[in-house]
Amino acid sequence: MTKNLRVKSSKLVDETYRISFKFNGTTYYGFKGDTLASALLANNIHLVGRSFKYHRPRGIMTAGSEEPNAIVQLHNGTSRTEPNVRATEIEIYEGLVASSQNCWPSVKFDIGGINNFLSPLLPAGFYYKTFMWPASFWEKYEYFIRKSAGLGKSPDVPDPDIYEHKYIHCDVLVIGAGISGIMAAKTAAKNGFKTLLVEEKSYLGGSTIYQDSEFFKINNQNSASWLEKEINEVKKIENLEIKTRTSVAAFHGYNFLLARENLTDHLPLEQRENKTRQKLLKIRAKKVITATGSIERPLIFDNNDRPGILLSSAIKKYADLFGVACGEKNVLFTNNDSAYETAISLIQKGIKVQAIIDNREEIDSKLIKETEKNNIKIYKGYTIVDTFGYKRINSVSIMKLSKDGQKVIGSKENISCDSLGISGGWTPAVHLFTQSGGKLKFRDDDQVFIPNTYPSNQISIGSCNGDFTLDEILINTPKLLKEFLNITKTEYENIEIFSAFNKSKRNIWLLPSNKIVGKTKSFVDFQNDATAKDIKLALREGFRSIEHVKRYTTTGMGTDQGKLGNMHALGIISETASSKLGELGTTTFRPPYTPLTFGTIVGRNVGKYFDITRKTPIHEWHVENKAEFENVGQWKRAWYYPKNGENMHQAVQRESKAARDSAGILDASTLGKIDIQGTDASEFLNRVYTNAWSKLEIGKCRYGLMLNEDGMVYDDGVTTRLDENHYIMTTTTGGAATVLGKLEDYLQTEWPELDVYLTSVTDHYATISVCGPNSKKIIQKVIPEIDLSDKDFPHMSFRNSIIGKVKCRVMRISFTGEQSYEINIQANYAKSVWENCMEAGKEFNITPYGTETMHLLRAEKGFIIAGQDTDATMTPIDLQMDWIVSKKKFDFIGKRSLYRSDTIREDRKQLVGLITDNPEEILEEGAQIVADMNKTPIEMLGHVTSSYFSPNLKKSIALGVVKGGKNMMGQKLIIPMEKKQINVTVTDPVFLDKENKRLNA
Amino acid sequence: MFLINCPFCGEREQSEFKAGGEAHIVRPKQPTELSDDQWAEYLFMRKNIKGIQFERWNHIHGCRKWFNMVRDTSNDEIKAVYKMGEKPPIK
Incomplete structure (x- = not known):
């Protein structure tokens, strides 16, 4: 060893x-x-x-x-x-x-x-067939399947590395720096195109750079030497950027490509600190030249997967490029000339080649003759039928192929070896080409798929385009480049080429054996252990589409996506099903070409940079005062302000009580604010809201409900008339952007004749809401200039005013049911005004409250929250808000939908209040509501949308939607929970102050 | 990812835009006159063509303008872009 x-x-x-x-x-x-x-x-x-x-x-x-x-x-x-x-x-x-x-x-x-x-018990589709019964056992099966499946282990601590994204724009992108890629990059750059050349390996030159033999010559030099000179020239060209260790992962439409540039993976760990590990390059290229080369095919025979069995081209590369022998007794097995290139390389380096087994009979090839000169035994017309050796191959059995290649004849012969190189010809690497939307055609001569039609400004050149030999590449590439780059000449005209390679091949997708197929393990997909037998089984079971066979047998899946064996799977299907290979198509090649790390995909967008965080101008005060925060879209909103170790429930009870008993203060800056101006502003509001706006006086506010064209509630908020042709609309926090987008849509596309201009001012103004019986006194202290008398400044009105030297807008509007004032002020001044309010309110125990208390207070009043109590299936009628729908208006968005046969149904889900029999029992939001527990299946009537314990009413309250709920007042319903049933009574959704006395208290 | 030629800003990347569904569906002038079926036709019925499709797009992270596009959905080729209210330059 x-x-x-x-x-x-x-x-x-x-x-x-x-x-x-x-x-x-x-x-x-x-x-x-x-x-x-x-x-x-x-x-x-x-x-x-x-x-x-x-x-x-x-x-x-x-x-x-x-x-x-x-x-x-x-x-x-x-x-x-x-x-x-x-x-x-x-x-x-x-x-x-x-x-x-x-x-x-x-x-x-x-x-x-x-x-x-156990493999006879593990056929294709094993999981599908075995783990389906009994269905209730799936959870148990899944545990063991998950445990035994999966390849590596993912890290369980944060990734310490830095990743980046980078945009690159270029005239020409060349993918792959083999011989044709180098020729293309040089030609493009020298003709004035800003060119980027990317190569997945650390070196340039592909497989030609180590093709150092007298059998492959360009202008009388060994092809490696010729290419080396080209590369040296290419490196000096100014408008050519070269990126090695850069693998193109995806080729999208419109020549948009993603590539991963690897910057530190080859460095010792201690040299990686503070360096970017990988970059995701987002490349937009005017022209793309794909020169991704080709991948050698394995051969499919019994036990073709043992350690020591390599692609013949890999053995050559290890010898030529790394100076490494893959074994001391090498056997090569081939159906084409490639293995002889390997043999000659090994001979040159003094590595022993035991024998070559060639599917082909007599071939007139210079490479074979040269090999024979070195006394290497060549078995022509033979095939390997089996291999031996458990952890390393130690011998192969060979037999003669019949004339038609369908069976083996004669007797078995054994050859000992410690390494076996296999070569089944070459498959163009068309993955990126097809990702871009390119269509392939099948070339019958050598059984390969090659690019046919290009969906964007791109070409494929070299062996990924089916030009495998040196002469084909050097003759065809310049022609293709001239046409593609629209130039008249390249440096590669009249080049002398010598290639000893003979293109003949004897293609047999599944090599015959002396055993029946069912007894062999001839691997087609090496990573997923899919064998020829599995594919044949799938066909016997009726699968025909290549996509179905792929999923049933797992051929072509996994981290390598079947780059080696996909063609053989197709070949075996076509032979077994007697269909033409060209007509079968291929499975879809999807990005990424090689796996990407998550780090590369997310780049710098990790941790707090994962998404934008929006903070109100008063945010720092909330932090200093120990608020807990809630994420509302991208906003951070103060949720509640726990005091002295309170939990959320305790804090919310205290805040809610204070807001109704004396004074509360809320940061409402996140509400969407849209400035509306123009001579048709009133008409515009008439069309987008359900109620009438033309008669709203200057200085007055009005609540509005906005529907979708399908009649469903979309958003709500208060809009104020600042002047004759000037309004300010508020939207829900989450709806701000989409409401503006929707309004713009109607203005630009349906009503371009209206003179209306919309501007988002959400971030420009902060909103401070002070509510409660003492709110008037506090506002008066903060803004002494303003006349707050109910007569002069009643509920639902607005005044311009000034705090110090800063202009502000004050609205008397209420989302809590209490007397309430909102100060809108330029954002920069908001924190100091907030502090003024806190100072002024000290004597009244002014209590800051967060979103949770806000929700509780509005629920006591039965005010809806669009998006919580509504879900895009609720009309205003369903919400029992008929009062806000104008009967007189000719039209508004969604009006016609309010009397469609479906929207007028009496048994639609309607908003109601729910009171629990036990006033201490708080319902769970989302809980189902039923009437009859004995009916099977139990009919679900609706669900709870909002639920709280009201400290002001001293009981549990809830809002919910119930089928036909409007006509169920006083009726008993049941909320079934996991361990109990909760009895509730349907009520009006307004629980507190039905007469609105508190607004003017 | 498409490269879209906004009629107001010029060529920009698709990520700056929002697709807005089928184009040239005019909101009825008098919705109240329509039967349920006619209103449903306007409200819900959209084509999903393999081939030439007329679409609305919004340059949402740019000029915020809506415009129309003719796109071949079979290969994503953008045949034309034109402003709202203009006639399609191709059939």
Whole structure:
């Protein structure tokens, strides 16, 4: 196990810089530039995890973001822990701690491995089939399913890192810095386009940058050397920005893309403090060039998932780029020329290749000839039928394929190995293209989906567009770029290309075996343990749509979203169901392309920055006076002011009593305020409120109810006529923005002929409400200039006045039923005026009260709160507020709806008062109201909307909505609770001072 | 995310706008004259087309103006924007 499989120095790895890291508790060493995967492989470690369902041992399979198996937990138990990190992507740093996931007690001995032997009992759709009966057991099943499912562990302490969002605007965005991406970025930037090139890896050049052999040449240089020069030039171009470690997560319409830029994940933890970890880039590009490359396909055969089985391209990359051998006895298995590229790379580095098994018969290929020269045994027309070795592959069985490729013939032969590279050809990475709305077409020749129609100003180039070979890329890319960028020439005309790659491929989606399909474990989706057998079962059970098969078998789900095996699933479905692959379509690729951390998604919008907090200008006073606060939308409102250890109930009882007995003061600044001006202002109010406004005198206030066009109560508030053509409307706190929006909507779209202007002044004015029998005396002390006599300043009127040198508006209006004055003053002065009121009210025991007391006081008077006692199904008639609906007005918003067949029903839910038989019993808001407990099912008549203990009436009071409640006065109803039934009597909703005597007391 | 050409402000990102449903539904001048069915037609019935759709949009985090848009709902292509009260530039 402690072998060193580092064979040769490489470009990416700095062998003078040794790094120690921990994996599953053991310390290992790697070099700067290694990924966790390459460092583990250099230490001869393949086994890194267990599979999701059967808990089979799994190893590193790829060398990129498509990795299904080698996913690890970083820094488990710390604030920086992160699950499901691909070992193939994370760059090692000093102090990195990684551990295997989905195994217990350890990756080498995993109890869940028993599922592997139980697998005949765990077919596709197992959960759906098994846990449905008896239905009442679901809760018990769910507990165990949740426990055994899921891959890594999420952190349970706050994330210490900083994340940011950034907008980027560019002319051309190039996604992917492989050979075609580099060509595109250089061409675009040199032609004057402001260009951004993003690459998910830490280096540029894709797979060509390590294609260092005489079989792939550009202008007589090895393709790697040619590309290196190109990259050096590209780095010097001024209007070209390059971002590495940046992965595009989403490609939305109108060329809007989201990318994650990784800034610190490759640094030792102590170097990350105070640095931004990741940035979410919001990119708006005029043109997008997608050059995302392609992903090698695995091959589907029995036991194709053992540790030590990798994509052949991954073995090549580990050797070429990291100088690491994946094994000492390598076997390659292929249906195309790619495995020979790997073989030649391994030979160059002195890594032993035991044999190559090729599905194809005789092929005229330069690469094969070169391989044969090195005395490597090639089995042509053969397939692997089985593999052996539990925690690491140790041999393979091969058999000859029949001519039609449908079965195996002859006898089995065994080849020992410690690593197997598989290559099933290439799949263009079209994920981002299809996310953007692009439509694919199927190319029969080599069985690939490639881009067909583009929904926005974009193209795909290189192997993601189906150009796999060096000559195809270098010939087609310049042509595409010229047309796309509307230029006449690129630097890539008349280039000499030599590529030894032969494009022939023998595509067999599910390789035949000497066993029947039911006896094999041929994995199609490695992360979710979906096998060819599962897919065939789904088809036998009647599933046909690829989307249904995906969900039933879980093929293509999980953190890798099936980047490796999706095509094989499609292929097997098409073969089994005898439908054309091109007509099956693909499953939908959804963002993100690779997983994003929550931190990146939320950026800086965490903690108190998660949402805007709105505070009134008097907020500091409430804080100083120990108010408890309530969130009302974005507002912080004083809820109640506990004194001497009072709880909420005690504080509210005291505040309510004081407000009715002497004086209370409320900060009502959060109420929405809309300034309405214009010669048609009165007519406008006539149309938006249910009552009449034309005759309201200047200096008077009126309560108004606003409906939706469907007749349902939408908002309410008091509006004051300040002048002939000038009103100020108040709205509920929560309704301020939407009411303004609705009024603007009608003004702009239905009644553009009206001369009316609306301005929100909610934040400009603060509102201080003083109520109670002594309120007049207090206001008089604060504003000595004003004449407060009932004759001169009656209820529902308004006066301009002045406090010191500051103008203010005083309204005599009441939401409590007490005599009450509201001072509206420019926000900056509000706190000092509030303090003036407190000082003036001292002798009257003026008591600040919060929203809870306000709600209680208005409930005593039966005043509704729009949104609490109404819920978008209540008409004014339902609220017993017929008095506010004008019969004379020709029209207002919602009028016609008030006599639709549905709104005139007598048995609609109507607002009533509810009095409990036991005056101490307080109802729960939201509790159901019924009449007959013996009827089954019990008929729900309505529910409680507001409920309090009234200290002024010394009994429990409640408002509720009850079917046909208007005609049920005095009737007994029942509120059934979990452990008891509460008896109530239906009453009028006004509990206190029906005659409104207190308003003028 | 769309890039919307507000007729008053120019090109802005979709997040500045609010969609307001189907366009060119005129509020009846005399609602009281209408039967329940006719009123319900105005109140509730909206098209949900795959293809060319006429919509109202509001530049809510900008000039606050309402305007109309012609959008192909099958691919989100915005065919035209025009002011309230104007005739659609395309059918």
